[in-house]
Ligand SMILES: Nc1ncnc2c1ncn2[C@@H]1O[C@H](COP(=O)(O)OP(=O)(O)OP(=O)(O)O)[C@@H](O)[C@H]1O
Ligand SMILES: O=P(O)(O)OC[C@H]1O[C@H](OP(=O)(O)OP(=O)(O)O)[C@H](O)[C@@H]1O
């Protein structure tokens with residue numbers, strides 16, 4: 318039987334959370350700091366530890382079948398490659414920035430100027446779409462220093478908190494794209510491996526739904542139950558169980574992490590007490 322070959326980043330921003338996701342979907346492997354390949358103990362999967370930037374070519378060649386990779390790298394180096402899941406971590410932007418005293422306020426204002434970047438294909442695509450040209454300096458790291466050393470008028474790089482821009486006296490003037498970790502796949506996968514991938518996708522979806530939801534339990538007087546239940550979305554409808562104390566019930570349900578604080582405030586105002594909030598490991602609908 319074939320193994321599904323999954324690539325993850327060997328070291329860097331994506332490594333830890335990729336390992337964590339694999340663990341959460343039941344794929345246990347040894348930490349790969351000193352190895353390039355590991356087999357899962359209980360699933361037909363091999364994990365390859367690679368450089369993020371090299372992964373698109375491996376997918377294209379069919380040397381690996383799937384990969385956890387930054388969407389920005391797929392856009393830069395593998396725009397032809399499909400991705401099948403957004404994974405919700407390593408969220409960042411790829412942005413244009415200029416020295417904070419510059420008059421430029423969009424990519425258009427850099428027409429005819431010099432831009433330093435590690436993402437030349439992405440920048441070229443945006444320049445072409447806007448019908449402008451600029452000179453690109455391709456550098457692999459510390460891009461934010463380029464304007465300060467006179468190498469470029471602006472940069473295109475990853476922005477997350479914005480602190481690297483701030484420390485280098487730069488300001489963001491245009492967001493080219495937003496990125497997060499994704500599960501990308503090889504166009505060359507055979508049917509046997511596609512079947513393993515389908516199982517993995519199902520597991521990933523269950524884990525991500527769980528991560529985005531909270532299980533809540535609360536107590537309420539019976540005469541307030543109708544009002545409280547109206548507030549709760551729930552998977553189907555909330556579970557209501559009688560408490561030992563007469564006239565009171567316990568209500569259990571699942572709510573989305575995003576709505577969480579608003580719903581808790583409303584529940585309290587409608588008479589809910591003893592609200593417990595628990596993480597959900599996996600959720601299968
Ligand atoms: N500051 C950040 N905040 C959030 N996500 C980020 C940040 N910097 C990078 N990323 C995301 O993590 C990915 C990996 O970044 P990292 O700097 O670890 O490696 P890299 O230099 O892009 O890749 P390689 O593995 O080829 O060395 C990026 O492609 C991007 O998707
Ligand atoms: O907006 P911020 O939160 O400051 O994050 C942005 C910085 O993070 C990344 O660099 P990283 O720390 O990965 O270093 P690298 O250049 O060595 O990859 C990216 O290249 C930016 O420089």
Ligand SMILES: [Mg+2]
Pocket residue numbers: 330
């Ligand atoms: Mg980096």
